[in-house]
Amino acid sequence: MALTHPAAASADVGLIGLAVMGQNLALNMADHGHQVAVYNCTTAVTEKFLADNPPAVFGTTGGGLVAAAELKDFVASIKRPRRIVILVKAGGPTDAVIDGLTPLLEKGDVIVDGGNALFTDTIRREKALNERGLLFVGSGVSGGEEGARFGPSLMPGGKPEAWALLEPIWKDIAAKVDATTGKPLMGARPGQPVKGGVPCTTYIGTDGAGHYVKMVHNGIEYADMEVIAEAYQVLQSVLHLSTADCAKVFAEWNTGDLDSFLIEITADVLGHVDPATGKPFVEIVLDAAGQKGTGKWTSTSALDLGVPSPTIAEAVFQRYLSAKKEERVAASKLIGQPRAPAFKVPVTVTAVRDALYCSKIAAYAQGFQLMAAAAKENHWKLDFGAIAQIFRGGCIIRARFLQKITEAYARDPNLANLFLDPYFAKTIEAAEGNWRSVVAACALEGVPAPAFSSALSYYDGYRSATLPANLIQGLRDYFGAHTFERVDAPRGKFFHVDWPDAKRPQLDA
Ligand code: NBP
Numbered sequence: 001m002a003l004t005h006p007a008a009a010s011a012d013v014g015l016i017g018l019a020v021m022g023q024n025l026a027l028n029m030a031d032h033g034h035q036v037a038v039y040n041c042t043t044a045v046t047e048k049f050l051a052d053n054p055p056a057v058f059g060t061t062g063g064g065l066v067a068a069a070e071l072k073d074f075v076a077s078i079k080r081p082r083r084i085v086i087l088v089k090a091g092g093p094t095d096a097v098i099d100g101l102t103p104l105l106e107k108g109d110v111i112v113d114g115g116n117a118l119f120t121d122t123i124r125r126e127k128a129l130n131e132r133g134l135l136f137v138g139s140g141v142s143g144g145e146e147g148a149r150f151g152p153s154l155m156p157g158g159k160p161e162a163w164a165l166l167e168p169i170w171k172d173i174a175a176k177v178d179a180t181t182g183k184p185l186m187g188a189r190p191g192q193p194v195k196g197g198v199p200c201t202t203y204i205g206t207d208g209a210g211h212y213v214k215m216v217h218n219g220i221e222y223a224d225m226e227v228i229a230e231a232y233q234v235l236q237s238v239l240h241l242s243t244a245d246c247a248k249v250f251a252e253w254n255t256g257d258l259d260s261f262l263i264e265i266t267a268d269v270l271g272h273v274d275p276a277t278g279k280p281f282v283e284i285v286l287d288a289a290g291q292k293g294t295g296k297w298t299s300t301s302a303l304d305l306g307v308p309s310p311t312i313a314e315a316v317f318q319r320y321l322s323a324k325k326e327e328r329v330a331a332s333k334l335i336g337q338p339r340a341p342a343f344k345v346p347v348t349v350t351a352v353r354d355a356l357y358c359s360k361i362a363a364y365a366q367g368f369q370l371m372a373a374a375a376k377e378n379h380w381k382l383d384f385g386a387i388a389q390i391f392r393g394g395c396i397i398r399a400r401f402l403q404k405i406t407e408a409y410a411r412d413p414n415l416a417n418l419f420l421d422p423y424f425a426k427t428i429e430a431a432e433g434n435w436r437s438v439v440a441a442c443a444l445e446g447v448p449a450p451a452f453s454s455a456l457s458y459y460d461g462y463r464s465a466t467l468p469a470n471l472i473q474g475l476r477d478y479f480g481a482h483t484f485e486r487v488d489a490p491r492g493k494f495f496h497v498d499w500p501d502a503k504r505p506q507l508d509a
Contacts, residue, residue, distance in 0.1 A: 013029060110135035301370065388402045
């Protein structure tokens with residue numbers, strides 16, 4: 001289907017990048033009554049997209065698609081001030097699209113980057129575009145293909161005047177949740193607008209705030225998936241459940257506090273049978289996890305800001321370890337199986353559930369502490385209750401328990417850590433014994449559970465009035481004269497001991 005010239009200034013919004021996310025977001029906007037001008041670098045992709053989605057698809061919604069083969073015709077077809085959403089590969093491709101677009105735009109137009117950009121890139125791009133009189137929004141888009149099509153969670157950052165231009169469309173297309181319960185709401189059929197409800201989008205903050213929050217969302221997602229994978233491994237390796245029985249356990253868990261998209265699809269994936277072999281699908285999938293880098297970015301940011309986020313980082317490291325498949329296979333032959341433990345710690349399915357839930361709370365506690373530190377560093381005013389609420393619908397980490405986070409920040413907007421909120425404190429108190437039993441059983445039986453155990457150590461470290469860092473300070477003062485503070489002197493006053501010189505050269509070596 002050859003593309004014709006669209007009428008000048010006829011489209012409400014433009015969208016560049018017709019891969020998975022772009023196509024689905026364009027259809028979502030059209031479903032909500034918007035005329036969407038679309039453009040893709042490879043024109044054949046645009047032609048096929050239009051052919052696959054003729055005007056009849058949108059019926060009487062008033063929405064639809066127009067397309068141009070040339071970027072200048074695409075730009076001319078959009079009403080001013082123009083709103084142009086970019087959904088292309090993050091990094092170089094995003095810069096290339098912005099560079100091509102900028103000379104064609106006019107003062108007051110807004111570019112919206114919906115890709116997974118690194119927040120520092122977003123800050124740089126916004127500054128450069130603002131200097132040219134253009135507006136820029138870096139918006140996290142979560143929910144994958146299905147979310148983009150029927151309601152994603154959207155995390156926009158930029159100038160308030162840029163958000164004001166984007167807000168009506170973003171609120172139309174975002175997932176919706178019930179205002180009181182936070183439960184996701186559905187339309188009468190997929191694609192049909194939801195009546196009422198709170199849209200899963202809110203203004204996050206200036207410049208890179210939206211992409212920062214999306215990055216931490218992804219870091220939490222890594223941890224969430226790792227703790228689910230560890231629960232599956234404990235069910236298999238410690239409790240010796242079949243894959244089909246594991247699927248049933250996850251389906252059961254999905255009816256309680258763990259009710260979430262990821263637990264629901266875990267039951268589906270574990271229950272799926274490979275048609276070619278008749279085996280459970282997961283048993284034919286190679287155990288080498290991939291990644292696209294947002295978990296690493298989150299962990300790097302945690303290291304940069306000095307915020308302990310071990311469970312998120314462990315999730316990233318465990319993916320790296322999983323990817324070393326051949327080395328692990330060789331090591332398993334050389335090192336062999338763990339020795340039989342001197343004693344056993346009894347573990348139940350409920351104990352595994354508790355370990356999963358507590359570890360998940362720890363990962364979210366880390367993610368929210370990280371966002372708080374970044375907000376301070378970057379002068380963003382983040383509303384954590386609202387952020388937890390926009391995660392309730394549309395996105396990959398959507399979960400019933402996020403409502404508890406919203407409620408926790410309603411009780412105390414300055415909450416230092418989720419562990420300090422009465423609901424979470426009580427929940428962990430009730431489940432702590434089971435959490436410890438699972439971690440102990442894994443250690444005794446040689447089953448790796450790095451997220452479960454690092455989350456527990458993080459919890460124990462956080463609630464410890466004293467840690468052995470006094471010894472670390474003593475050692476640092478010994479070999480490097482790094483000084484130390486005293487427990488019986490005011491904070492910020494530093495001391496040093498003249499250690500015996502004789503031993504210092506040996507330690508330095
Ligand atoms: P991809 O990330 O696979 O990007 C493909 C798109 O980028 C195509 O439209 C391609 O055009 C375009 N593109 C490339 Br590659 N280089 C280009 C260039 N130099 N100039 C212009 N266009 C270029 O697509 P996606 O999976 O739909 O993701 C889009 C964005 O959304 C990414 O930033 C991604 O990280 C983010 N995201 C993805 C998901 C998800 O579940 N997939 C979820 C949330 C966010 P072509 O057709 O001409 O090659």
